[in-house]
Amino acid sequence: MSTLNVLFWNVQRKNLTHQITNLVKHKHVDILVLAENPASPVQLIQALNTDGPYYFLNHPLSQCRKITIITKFHYDFIVPTEEDHRLTTRRVRLPTGEDFLLTALHLVDKRSFSPESQNEAATLVAEQLRRVETRLNIDRHVVVGDFNMNPFETGMIKANGFHGTMSSEVAGGKLRTVQKQDYPYFYNPTWSLFGDLNKDVSGTYYYKHAEHVCYEWNVFDQVLLRPVMIDNFVKGSLEIIQTDGVTSLVTARSLPNIATYSDHLPLFFTLTF
Amino acid sequence: MEMQNLWPDFAIEKTKSPKAILKEQAGYLMEKTNNVLSAEIETSQSDGKIIHRFYIVAPAMDNYRYQIFTVTHGVIYYPVAVEWESPTSHWPIVEIEQTAQNEEEFIRILKEVFNNGETIRIISSLLSQSLAE
Numbered sequence: 001m002s003t004l005n006v007l008f009w010n011v012q013r014k015n016l017t018h019q020i021t022n023l024v025k026h027k028h029v030d031i032l033v034l035a036e037n038p039a040s041p042v043q044l045i046q047a048l049n050t051d052g053p054y055y056f057l058n059h060p061l062s063q064c065r066k067i068t069i070i071t072k073f074h075y076d077f078i079v080p081t082e083e084d085h086r087l088t089t090r091r092v093r094l095p096t097g098e099d100f101l102l103t104a105l106h107l108v109d110k111r112s113f114s115p116e117s118q119n120e121a122a123t124l125v126a127e128q129l130r131r132v133e134t135r136l137n138i139d140r141h142v143v144v145g146d147f148n149m150n151p152f153e154t155g156m157i158k159a160n161g162f163h164g165t166m167s168s169e170v171a172g173g174k175l176r177t178v179q180k181q182d183y184p185y186f187y188n189p190t191w192s193l194f195g196d197l198n199k200d201v202s203g204t205y206y207y208k209h210a211e212h213v214c215y216e217w218n219v220f221d222q223v224l225l226r227p228v229m230i231d232n233f234v235k236g237s238l239e240i241i242q243t244d245g246v247t248s249l250v251t252a253r254s255l256p257n258i259a260t261y262s263d264h265l266p267l268f269f270t271l272t273f
Numbered sequence: 274m275e276m277q278n279l280w281p282d283f284a285i286e287k288t289k290s291p292k293a294i295l296k297e298q299a300g301y302l303m304e305k306t307n308n309v310l311s312a313e314i315e316t317s318q319s320d321g322k323i324i325h326r327f328y329i330v331a332p333a334m335d336n337y338r339y340q341i342f343t344v345t346h347g348v349i350y351y352p353v354a355v356e357w358e359s360p361t362s363h364w365p366i367v368e369i370e371q372t373a374q375n376e377e378e379f380i381r382i383l384k385e386v387f388n389n390g391e392t393i394r395i396i397s398s399l400l401s402q403s404l405a406e
Contacts, residue, residue, distance in 0.1 A: 061331075061402060063339050063395045082328075084340035085358045085368075085391075108368075123319055124343075128326075131315065160319075 002096070002273050003030075003234075007241070008221060009266035010035040010106065010146045016261060019244045021047045024055075026245025027268055031078070034068040035106040035146050041068060064088040067104045067145075078102065082132050087125065087145070089132050096273050100229060101138055103129060105145035118148065122155025126162045130184070133226075142271070143186065143224040146264065150218050151191045164188030164224050168235075171227045186224035189238050190267070193219050200254040204240050204265045221267045229271075237270035288376055291344050291353050292316060292325055298383060302329070302396075309333065309403045310396065322347060329396060333403040339395055342386050351375050357386045 007029045009020070013036045021044075024032055032055075037044075041058050048055040048070065058068050059075040064083040069090065071078055082089045087105035094100075108121050133139050147156065155161040159178045164186045165171050171187035194217070196202045203217035221240075225233050242250050242265065249265060251257050256265050292314060299312035315326045324345050328338040342357035356370045373379035386392060 061334055061337055061399075063398060079335065080337055081335070082338045082340075120320075124324070127317060127319070128340075 002094075004271045004273070005029050005237075005268070006031045006033065006142075006144065006223075006271065007266055007268045008033040008035070008104070008144045008146075008223070009241075010221065010262060010264040011037050012258070012262040012264065013038050014262060015039045017044050017047050019247065019249070019261060020044065021050075022244035022246045023241065023266060024048055025051075026243075027241070029268075030072040031102070032068075032070040033104045033144055034070075035066060035104075037068045041070070044068075044070065059090070062088055066106045069102075069104060081136060082128075084128075087128075089129070091136065091138075094273055098140070098232075098273050099138065100140035100142060100232075101132065101136070103132075103141065103143040103145075105143065105147070107146065107148045109148045113148075115153070118153070119155040119158075119161070122147075122149065122158075122161040126155075126160065139184070139226050140228050141226040142229055144222070144267070146221050148220050150215070150220065151188050151222060156188065156222075159183035162186055162188075162224060164222075166191030168230050171225075171230060174227045185227055187227065187230050187233075188222060188224050189233065189235060189269075190219050190222040193238070193240055196254075199240065199242070201240055201242055201250060201256075201265060204267060205263060206255050207263075221264055223267065223269055232271045232273060234270040234272055237268070239268050241266040241268050288350055290350055291346060291379060294376070294379065294383070295325055295327055295344065298387070299327075306396070306400055310399055313338065329399060331399045331403050333406045334399070337399070339399070341392055341395070351379070353379055355379070355382045355386065357389070358391055359389050 005028050011034055015038055017039045045055055045057055054072055056071050056075050059080055062080045066086055067088050077093045078090045080088055081091050089101055089103040092100050092102050149156050156164050163183050168187050171185040175182045175184045203219045204221040205218045208216050249257055249261050256263050295314045302312045311330045313328045313330050317324050322345050324343055326343050327341050329341055331337045344353050344355050346353040352372050352374050354370055354372050359367055359369055371382050373382050
C-alpha cells in the first residue's frame with residue numbers, strides 16, 4: 001500500500017521558503033499545495049532539494065498564479081486539466097492506475113465579499129467541479145484549499161454548493177436529490193478540527209472583530225473528498241500544523257504568528273492507495 | 274367563414290445575444306492562432322441568471338482549459354455583467370466586474386478583456402507550449 005502525504009498552506013504572500021522546507025521534510029510531504037506563494041518556484045525547489053533531487057516544479061502548463069503545487073513525483077503525473085485564476089484541477093496518475101482529480105483553490109475572502117457573494121461563488125465553483133468530473137468521466141476527486149468559509153456556512157453545505165457533510169456515513173450515500181436534481185456529496189472531515197481538544201489551536205485562521213457574533217477561530221482551510229475517495233483518506237492523519245518541525249508557527253497564546261509567518265496554519269492529511 | 278390570422282406582426286429583435294457574440298469571438302481566436310487554440314462557451318443557469326463561462330482550450334495539451342471570464346445576464350440580454358481578472362503588476366491579480374448596458378458596451382468590455390496583459394500572457398503561454406508539442 002502506498003501513501004501520499006498532502007500539505008496545504010496559504011502563506012499570505014510571504015516568502016516562507018525556510019519554513020516550507022522544514023515542514024516538507026518534517027511531514028514527509030509528497031504533494032505540497034501553496035496559496036498566495038510569492039517565492040520563486042525555482043528558489044523553493046532548490047531549497048527543497050538540498051539533500052537530493054526529490055521534488056519537482058509546478059507543472060509548466062499551469063496558468064493559475066494563486067496556487068503552486070510541488071510534488072515528490074514528476075509533474076507529468078499531476079497534469080492540469082482545467083483552471084481559472086482561483087483554482088487548478090489536476091489529474092493525478094498513480095502507478096496503481098487509480099487516477100484521481102486534485103483541485104486546489106483559494107476562494108474569495110470575507111473582507112472583500114459579502115456572505116451572499118461568497119455563497120454565490122461557492123455555487124459557481126461547485127458547479128464547475130461537477131462539470132469537470134463529467135467531462136473527464138471521473139468521480140474520484142479531492143478538493144483542498146482556502147475556502148474562506150467555515151464548513152458550516154451555506155456555500156459549503158448546500159446541495160448546489162459544495163454539499164459537504166461532516167459524516168463519511170452520510171457521504172457514503174453518494175448523492176441527495178433536491179427538487180428532482182441529484183447532487184453528489186463531498187465528505188468534509190475538517191468539521192472535526194474545531195476546538196482545542198487534543199491540540200492547542202482551535203482552527204486554521206484566527207480573526208477577532210468587534211461584532212456581537214464572532215467565532216474568532218475559523219476553519220477556512222479544508223479538504224473535501226468525493227464518496228469514492230473516503231476509503232483512501234486516513235482519518236487519523238488530518239491535522240492543523242502548529243510547528244514546522246524546528247520553529248513554532250504560533251504565538252505563546254497559540255494564535256497564528258502573523259507577524260513572522262502566515263495568518264493561516266497549514267493543513268495536513270494522508271491518502272493511501 | 275375562413276378564420277383570419279389574428280396575430281399582429283412581431284418585431285424581430287435585432288440585438289445579438291451575448292452568447293452569439295462570444296461564439297463569434299471564439300471563432301476569431303481560432304483564426305488568430307491558426308487553429309492551435311480554441312475557445313468554448315459553457316452556459317448554465319443559477320437563481321434565474323444565465324451564466325456563460327469563456328474557456329481557452331489547448332487541444333494539443335490534452336484539451337487543457339482555462340476560464341478567462343464569465344458573463345452573467347437575466348432572461349433579457351442586457352445588462353450583462355462581465356467578471357474577469359487583471360494584474361496591476363505581477364502581484365496581486367485584481368478581480369474586475371463590469372456591467373454593459375447594451376451590445377456596444379459589451380463589445381467594448383470584451384475588447385478590454387482580450388487585450389488585457391493577463392489574457393495575453395495565458396494565451397501566449399498556451400500557444401508556445403502547444404506549438405512545442
